Amino acid sequence: MHTSLPAPAAPQVFFANHGLMLLANDALGQHIAAEISDQFREIIEQYFRRRHAPPLEVVVNSWLSFRRLEANLSPKHLAQLDSRTKLILQILLKRKPERLASSVTQEDAEYLRTELPGRVSCQSDSQANTLSKYYTTFNLLMRYIAKQRYVDAAPFIEHYYQRPATDVTQPLSDADLQHLFDGPIYADQRNSHARWVAHAFKFWITPISLFTGMRLNEICQLEIRDIQQQANGWIISVNDDSPTKSLKTENSRRELPIPQALLAMGFLEYVAQVNARQNNAKRARLFPELSYSTMHRYSREATRFFMGEGDKPGYLAQCCELNTKDNFGFKSLRRSFAQKLRNQGVAAEVIADLLGHASDADLKTVRSHYAGKSLTEVRRDVVERHVRYELDLNHVHWSNYEPLYLKHRINKKRGARKA
Secondary structure, X not given: OOOOOOOOOOOEEEEEEOOEEEEEOOHHHHHHHHHHHHHHHHHHHHHHHHHOOOEHHHHHHHHHHHHHHHHOOOHHHHHHHHHHHHHHHHHHHHHOOOOEHHHOOHHHHHHHHHHHHHHOOOOOOOHHHHHHHHHHHHHHHHHHHHHOOOOOOOOOOOOOOOOOOOOOOOOOOHHHHHHHHOOHHHOOOOOOOOOOOOOHHHXXXXXXXXXXXXXXXXXXXXXXXXEEEEOOEEEEEEOOOOOOOOOOOHHHOEEEEOOHHHHHOOHHHHHHHHHHHOOOOOOOEOOOOOOOEOOOEXXXXXXXXXXXXXXXXXXXXXXXXXXXXXXXXXXXXXXXXXXXXXXXXXXXXXXXXXXXXXXXXXXXXXXXXXOOOOHHHHHHHHHHHHOOOOOOOOOOOHHHHHHHHHHHHHOHHHOOOOO
């Protein structure tokens, strides 16, 4: 009698995708397949995910959109993020154009690290600080790419820069301040043949900050209508009442008295002149020669003038041989202003108010200490009584600078050299 063998069991399918299958014919095979099927599926899906990954540029733009929504950055910091990301992408695509997001490796990270120092310029920060911001941007971008599972592990640039605990902008001594006011900007220019461009902002940004404590961009963005006459004197309104004006914080909105020191330099005469030259336009600007950008606002050219650019020293270094490596900068003028008030025993809340740092609680304290006076009256009284420098400023007057300023305005179209 012939006995037929039982038919073999049909293979069990554990995985089938992308034209690949994982089969098991017997119990042992089924046991092994059950153990490895999830890993097998992940390997196959990861392979096809990388092979069909979107272009790197597409993923970078997606990440930028994500960062804009998540980080709640100011327009200035958004522009800085865009600029850093654009340069990083440019360097990566230079190495391999039209590359996919899955193609970025640790070798690319090392290449970027060698390329960036030669492509990044620094004005106010040390290069180590500036590069660390680029490295951080790259690392955040790579983490996003790894999270989308286009790469196994995110390429990473190690960097150890830490802002020094003592990295606080230093105030200028009265001796250094005198050097600034004895420099070429404040020399008698009535018969000068200087070839550097005598922009008005070069004359005014230093004394305005020194005697009011204003930030550089607060000064550079001023409009004529921000210079206002009130019952007890002239004031400067620090505000953001137009799309191109900005405040560092909400507490930066304030009205500051124009001190006698600035009036004695011919400040109001300059205001009247520049207003007339703009035909009393509604939004006439105090320094119309300064251009606007999203990243730098109105302060880019003023920063370069005062702090220098690249290897070219700025006015501070030319006059005082001081620079950012020694923690000196334009903010040193604000520090000097605050130091004078502090040394005179002025309350911290009042100093914070003048500098644009005061909270609502600080302002409440100021009002309680000076009952019966408005904030503007308090500010004027404090500034006139306590902001005193041991300086000779008799030669510092707009009328000495104005002839060269007018000469350069007339010759502007002839291609005057820049300072």
